[in-house]
Amino acid sequence: MGLLFFLFLATTISDGSPAKETIPGDKVLLGHGSGPGVDRAPGLSCLSWRLAVETNNIINWNTVPGQCEDYVGYYMMGQQYRKDSAMVTNQALLHAQSLTTVGRDGKDVWVFDVDETSLSNLPYYATQGFGADPYDATSFNKWVLEGKAPALPESLKLYQKLLSLGIKVVFLTGRPEDQRNVTSSNLRQVGYHTWEKLILKATSYSGETAVAYKSSERGKLVKSGYRIVGNIGDQWSDILGTNPGNRTFKLPDPMYYIG
Amino acid sequence: MGLLFFLFLATTISDGSPAKETIPGDKVLLGHGSGPGVDRAPGLSCLSWRLAVETNNIINWNTVPGQCEDYVGYYMMGQQYRKDSAMVTNQALLHAQSLTTVGRDGKDVWVFDVDETSLSNLPYYATQGFGADPYDATSFNKWVLEGKAPALPESLKLYQKLLSLGIKVVFLTGRPEDQRNVTSSNLRQVGYHTWEKLILKATSYSGETAVAYKSSERGKLVKSGYRIVGNIGDQWSDILGTNPGNRTFKLPDPMYYIG
Structure with missing residues (x-):
């Protein structure tokens, strides 16, 4: 996903609306993440993944799971990262x-x-x-x-x-x-x-x-x-x-x- | 908020839809929370409050901030708590x-x-x-x-x-x-x-x-x-x-x- 797309997103979504944390990305997805454990999970909630990372429950991971790229990008470029x-x-x-x-x-x-x-x-x-x-x-x-x-x-x-x-x-x-x-x-x-x-x-x-x-x-x-x-x-x-x-x-x- | 209301909520919202984490409750609210610091915050995102609690950044708190009661209830009774x-x-x-x-x-x-x-x-x-x-x-x-x-x-x-x-x-x-x-x-x-x-x-x-x-x-x-x-x-x-x-x-x- 390109930087320009995210600059666009950041411009359009920074309006303080309450629903932004979960769109897109927080769906249970079948697929493969990266790092110990995540790639073996039968379904992956990107919200749960992020919380587990922030609480040090998931350690030694290498990359953001592929299906959470949009979610993490959205989080980082939006207001929730600022508020947190x-x-x-x-x-x-x-x-x-x-x-x-x-x-x-x-x-x-x-x-x-x-x-x-x-x-x-x-x-x-x-x-x-x-x-x-x-x-x-x-x-x-x-x-x-x-x-x-x-x-x-x-x-x-x-x-x-x-x-x-x-x-x-x-x-x-x-x-x-x-x-x-x-x-x-x-x-x-x-x-x-x-x-x-x-x-x-x-x-x-x-x-x-x-x-x-x-x-x-x-x-x-x-x-x-x-x-x-x-x-x-x-x-x-x-x-x-x-x-x-x-x-x-x-x-x-x-x-x-x-x- | 009564238990019955939440049993109702839990029944109606456990459908796996991606937007459930933020409705209701994650809005920046002016008002008073409880515990050190939170009640002095000029605005409070319940999502940020929960993340800060889970990461041990907010400590020695007494009660869930009043304006986050619905948010926490919704979280606890819904699928996100289970997934997390x-x-x-x-x-x-x-x-x-x-x-x-x-x-x-x-x-x-x-x-x-x-x-x-x-x-x-x-x-x-x-x-x-x-x-x-x-x-x-x-x-x-x-x-x-x-x-x-x-x-x-x-x-x-x-x-x-x-x-x-x-x-x-x-x-x-x-x-x-x-x-x-x-x-x-x-x-x-x-x-x-x-x-x-x-x-x-x-x-x-x-x-x-x-x-x-x-x-x-x-x-x-x-x-x-x-x-x-x-x-x-x-x-x-x-x-x-x-x-x-x-x-x-x-x-x-x-x-x-x-x-």
């Missing part, structure tokens, strides 16, 4: 506001993941079947190196409010160290103008899981005296493991899975 | 089937929560606004003591298949020890005919959180030589904490929260 994201970042802000002693000694940090959390790769994924096409490292890295990813609007708003509370921001991303410059300039360009640290994945972590890498880096933060008062990401691997943070927040992402 | 549950238990079964050495020495156990996992209190909650009314211990305990809760069909099927794989079942519930007899007979009556242990909450745990109580009891299981190969519940407090199990599975429950 805002619900999460609103809860995150309420948590931050409830921390009465926060920001006093400059040691309170909030960890932000980058892709599908601080920055959105939706323009790229719209050309990749919204995750229904197999991951293509070459074209994805080309997209990243353009440095043109927009901000996830809800996360940018959260970022601004956290800074005003005196909380410092640490970006912790699975992007490799050699994408530091483009990541840094992309972040600044869309409004993330300051941060305490921008941690990218060093080659020494190659072969390690995201959970292991991120846990290790969060451990270093804690060891050097920071308090992780919050942690937000679109993958469970952003918020599971050790030193996850005082509270964790899971943004929606039905397009891909990182273990 | 089946998606989770199918994944659980696939996990069990992937454990190649399972069941050989009689030490592999699967932990099942009871309420909204093994047994369903939906007939009761249908009289309580599907969680929109404040929790009423008196009427809930009266319902429990009737011993008439039906099985959650998807969990019963999982239970049967796990037994056939040689996995033993441990029920671990927040129900108090003095409800042992009625719980035991209710479980048997709906098809859970055997178990390794049925663990109810001893008075010594009073004042402790569900996470602390369940972690402690799972710890005892592990200490006595059991391997927890899986753990399924409708609350995050069933599956967080220590010794959660080899893998955990979160069933849907938008009706109430136990921390």
